[in-house]
Amino acid sequence: MNPIQSLRDSLYKTIVAALEQAKKDNLLEFSTIPDFVIEVPREKEHGDFATNVAMLLARQAKMAPRKIAEIIVAQIPVNQAGFKKVDIAGAGFINFYLDNSWLYGIPALVQTMGNEYGQNQKQNIKVQVEFVSANPTGNLHMGNARGGAIGDSLANILSLAGYDVEREFYINDAGNQIEIFAESLEARYLQLTGHDVMFPENGYAGQDVIDTVKGIISRYGKDLVVLSSQERRQRLVEEALQEKVTYIAKTLQEFGINYDVWFSEKTLHQAGKIDEVIAELERKEFVYEKDGALWFKSTRFGDEKDEVLKRANGLPTYFAADIAYHKDKFERGFDWVINVWGADHHGHIARMKGAIQALGYNPDQLDILLMQLVRLLRSGNVVRMSKRTGTTVSLDELIEEVGQDAARFIFVMRNPDSHLDFDMELAKQQNQDNPVYYVQYAHARICSIFRQAEAAGISLPPVEQINTALLKEQEEMDLLRKIADFPEEINVAARTMAPHRIARYVLDLAGLFHSFYNHHRVINDNQALQGARLLLMSVTCTTIKNALSVLGVSAPEQM
């Protein structure tokens, strides 16, 4: 249930009916109704809704926009319930002013829906969000953390917007990186079992690899020394990958993220899916051979240069595996596929979409949500990558140090397109500088009101006994209006893949609550008004909680 959308839909019908009536009466000439918008004006003085339809019709109707607006307005039954007045303003805007009856219905709606408030109608559209998909060869870093926060929040938003959502993690457990990983593991294993071997030049030099190998040695001792190198590497890499993937899953779970599907790249190799997809592209004549390698004609799809699918050594590239992976996604019947990628992968987008198109799928059904990189700050100084661990601060260290709530809120607060400076000190501060507490404090404060009320023997009356029309103060109306916005805000955030909108939203909502709180008392001598305000507090509390929940942030009752 989305009150704003309902109002807009009904206004849309009213306007279209007015246009058609005017045309029928030969007052207005046009062949097609333009693609007009019904927006919520920035300025309250401009009404509850406004439309630009008159301006857009000017050319077709060969008439001044204000004149057209007058004709349209004359056809609108302003006296009908819900309307206060309809105005023409500015260059030809038609402004609609509604009476407050719709707003007074909001609390009952929220109260009834409870945890479900924000949920839009189901649309039967399958969408997949793939995010983090970190290499299982190391720790999760700050970039993965941002991707996790954005991806998971977006998935929550899409779900509330009415989509059927699946969360997926793509495990890169095959290919070149894994070969190097295996070599690194083997070198460490042999070194730690007393052999003097060289560590590979591009190997994984991090302490975590050594720790992993130590763990393997504690389980299997020196048993692997006698194996052939190939067998030894295979055993080591299997053990290590299992450990790493388990660790990644556990860390992400502690970050509030639970996946529906963990997809292994290796299974694509084993099932021959990669050769299959290369063969398909060859059949469709998007592949050629040069210098012993097989190339995909990605320039045909606007890419800067063609890309190698299969190297001269006969091994497929990561790109080839990724094509097979995306083909698999589309074969699974998703209507919309979203990948959350770090900005360093942007060069991959054009060729991936090209490959999708080459395979006969619609590249518009694939969206890449690109997020800019994260810089970690401590006391205003950039923290450099550590050679020892391969990360600045790993996600589990981050959760340990600043907590899930602050970390998730800060990561998701910014537009993914913006660079993010993550300030450890700020994230840890439990004061006004830290936005997450501002919101949580609002929630805790409302809970406190209810505790106070209860102590005084006051409880929230049944909704049907409450007269919400007693809420007349500006702060009360502003709160109601903001609460009514939540489902539509979810819709817009889903459509534009912009989870940061929900963070802004809940900050605004908390601000409106604090303002109300400082101006008016909930518990007071006027029983009827007290009941209405208790209900207002209850639904404010619910909305804050639901919005925070979307972001993976808790709503504490006390702080």
Place this chain on the structure above:
RNA sequence: GCGCCCGUAGCUCAGUGGAUAGAGCACCGGCCUCCGGAGCCGGGAGCGGAGGUUCGAUUCCUCUCGGGCGUACCA
């Protein structure tokens, strides 16, 4: 060089082609005998630059100047 992203208030950032561009922080001044002062109220300044499309541009296009990131038979 070429490609993608970003240049908005002193700082960090919002801003689905609309009317007078908004928050937070910082700074100054107010507000608790009263439901949690982790709060509220008030106070200044800004769309990097130049063209173009449009009735209307912070938003779209071109050029330009800054910053970040790519530009592997790595992933």
